[in-house]
Amino acid sequence: MAVAAQELELPGFEYLNPELKGERFHAELKALREQGWLASMPLGFVVLDREGGEFFLRSRSFTFPGLKIAEIFGIDDGPLAEEIRRNILHINGADHSRLRGLVNPAFTPRAVERWRPFMRETITALFEAARPGDDLVEALAKPYPSRVIATLMGAPVADADRLWTWSNLIQRQFGMTVAEERPQIERAVTEFSAYTEALMREKRAHPGDDLVSGLLDRAEDVELLHLVLNVLVGGVDTTQAQLAHALNLFAAHPDQWQRLGDDPDLAPQAVEEVVRFEPITPFTARIAMEDVVFRDVLFPKDTIVLVCAHSGNRDGVGDTFDITREPKRLLTFGAGPHYCLGVNLAKAELQQALAHLAPRMRGLELVAEPVYGTIDGIYGLDELRATWR
């Protein structure tokens, strides 16, 4: 007989505690994982192991709870409500497969290869302007992905800062502050939509070798617009946060940084280890659409489950940061039908950045405590001041 998750005596996890970050976050998750595969948290449950996590992400009985969040916060009409309904994370089944089929070809390993020269050029220019003592979030991590996404979309690089601002605001639809920030988020959706509609008109007249030109006339314009929006919102804060965490990790592991500096060909492995060790999506949320039993535990309809990539990625691997490690299956980019569309792009961006920086930022060292963001949503860094030789 299955026991309802709510009736189990489980260790508790303070998901919404703003103090839970950095080393303390690592230590608490380690202690939780030692107690078992499941923990409770204020909104539901946390699944801590890799296989369990994969089960919940692949199960058709669960969905991303974005529509539920919108319902709780009363977002039922206007541009944001429309955006939420059309967000690819909230679409399942045949419609989801059709939409993924339209964009997947632009994000295969081969397709992203052609953006590498632009990535190299961009990180080179950003690094040339950076000075020892600078905040590396502001100098490198923040401008880099929005310039790459702008170019990939077919937008001018000069618009990257505006795209960053819209992306950052629209991303906040998943946060607990969505109600207070709603007016700014609505405005960002409206402005981005007008911008992309104009870009689509321009590409129809003068097609180029870019995402927007390639998508034209392959579905309704409104669907294409939201696909482009999903690419922007999915591809900016994420890579920014992961690059910042990478530099933070390497500052804490100078031997590994030196090794990468001596042999930049290790960059692909280094990226695997960075995304394993400090995933910027430490949790991915799901909500049960019906009663589900897993490992003799009943998760009733409407139960919220967080899948923990941070602890799942450590299963059978251990807790040290080692860039020469054999890559393992990870939860960082999700699993199942909604597996990250931009995984190859993100990895290529991180590889290009680390391969360029490691030989040139010898002796990377923090000059102030890193300022961490919160672990809900995208776990990033707000500031990372460092010096190098």
Ligand code: HEM
């Ligand atoms: C280190 C960087 C990144 C990480 C860690 C990451 C992580 C994730 C995760 C965990 C999911 C699955 C969410 C879920 O199932 O609940 C996801 C989905 C997605 N990601 Fe990424 N992502 C990254 C970069 C990117 C980039 C560069 C793009 C740009 C194309 C992107 C676009 C998307 C999209 C559109 C989805 C939704 C896919 C769908 O619903 O079918 N991501 N990402």
